[in-house]
Amino acid sequence: MFEVLMFLFENYMDGNIVLKVDDETIIVELEKIGFDRYEIGRALQWLNGLQDMQKTVIAGPKFTPHALRYYLPEESEQLGVDGKGFLLYLEQVGVLDPLTREVVIDRIMALEPMEVNLGRIKWVVLMVLFNQPDKKSALSLMQEMILADAFDVLH
Numbered sequence: 001m002f003e004v005l006m007f008l009f010e011n012y013m014d015g016n017i018v019l020k021v022d023d024e025t026i027i028v029e030l031e032k033i034g035f036d037r038y039e040i041g042r043a044l045q046w047l048n049g050l051q052d053m054q055k056t057v058i059a060g061p062k063f064t065p066h067a068l069r070y071y072l073p074e075e076s077e078q079l080g081v082d083g084k085g086f087l088l089y090l091e092q093v094g095v096l097d098p099l100t101r102e103v104v105i106d107r108i109m110a111l112e113p114m115e116v117n118l119g120r121i122k123w124v125v126l127m128v129l130f131n132q133p134d135k136k137s138a139l140s141l142m143q144e145m146i147l148a149d150a151f152d153v154l155h
Helices: 001-011 021-033 037-059 075-092 099-109 120-130 133-152
Strands: none
Touching: 001 021, 001 037, 001 120, 021 037, 021 099, 037 120, 075 099, 075 120, 099 120, 120 133
16 A cells, blocks of 8 residues: 555645545556555545544644653554654654644554554655645655665765
8 A cells, every 4th residue: 555655645746635636537547557456545545534634633632842742552563663763853853743743643553564664654754744835844854864765875
């Protein structure tokens, strides 16, 4: 499913995470490329969940800036030590705020455990930030991190 998400992100997204064509057209196009219909459906559900989660978090209670986030056991297992450490690092450097962090965690939890690793956590963060117009500087920093990793550039 993650490969479908990556393809959709790279080829279909605009600034509002709205796909430029309807779901059925996308499904047909992705099947022609060779993606499995089930995985395409999972990816589209994941994107819908992203949109729903962002609406829920924005409408929900506000977080205090210095609040400490405790992870549920299943979240800890899914994220792993490296994933939790990376999210904490992103908060400390100002890439994530508590609201955006919650959206990221929700979308990571929507993945299958075997689909989660540090590289994919970075891509989930990127996709979440991409969908938030007020996070352009954070998005830019995250893109630089991913490109630096892709080219094994040391900071």
